[in-house]
Amino acid sequence: MSTPLFEVQRVRLGDPLTEPLVRELTHEYVTRYGPGGHAEMARYPAEEFAPPQGLLLLLLADGEPVAGGAYRRYDDTTAEIKRMWTHSAHRRRGLARRVLAELERAAAAGGYRRIHLTTGPRQPEAKQLYLAAGYTPLFDPDLDPPEFRPLPFEKHLTDRHPAGPSKGSAP
Template sequence: MRSDIFVYTSLQDPRAQPLIEELGREYESRYGDFYLQESGVPEIQRYPAEVFTPAQGGNFLLLLRSGHAVAGGAFKRLDANTAEFKRIWTDSRLRRQGLASSVLAELEAQALRQGYQRVFLTTGFRQPEAVGLYLGHGYQRLFDPRADLQALRKLPFEKHLTSVPSSHAHRPSTNALQASQLARA
């Protein structure tokens, strides 16, 4: 029996650091200096941790298994009705288990709880598995898939939220008491 649980915490949570570091390495391996040429800042460092806090209209989520982060994601306020999802990531050793789908569903549910009606997100042109994830969860492309994806660089998607997802395979517990206790641990 797996002991998976969602925990709302902060980007500075030490449990998040292995995932964030791996995500940064993944960006570097897929894109090299491509994005550095665009802004001079590595993609993983583009947003301060504060934008992913409830005080700023955002949130940061970890999926813990036996106390260790195995997946996560975040969102920030884009406008009064729109949350922008960022940093959806699964430990590379644990992929193909539905963890990213679970994180995506929980982020959508939390965005709804915070009053958002729409999700906007982008993924890079060299991340076909992310494109598949978003399309498989009802996100609409905001780009022409026949276009030169490298020229587009970032591939935008949107989804209008209507209700909290009723169920999802591999969906861990979201017990608020457990989550708040773990977040303070």
């Protein structure tokens, strides 16, 4: 079995390719947090994830979305990561880390110097991803998180150039 090549594609919320991301992420939020998961997915209008101040990208394998994420303007120098997703059939393969790195590169290229994000206390795998990717927790990671309080993280982007061009490649 050959390893699929991955293509990074920038899309807008509402593009048919985003349907699996929206559907699965909504289901995940509702499963973990109850009906408020629908409200979280509707919290920001699609325009907030559109250039020039925002971005939504998908990682495609053989033309099908397998992972994705977005950022929006948080303030003049800070992008806020939102909507991180990996298709349930493709987890534990480093795809979320790849999406996160692509978002960081794009945010830096767009003039942002810092990334801010939050994850929920019922998403320990997301917490581990952000810690492993060099994000600083803005909470005490050694304490049990409050039941419904978001867990904030930040990462300062450096002035160095992104680590190479974005190309389709094997993981």
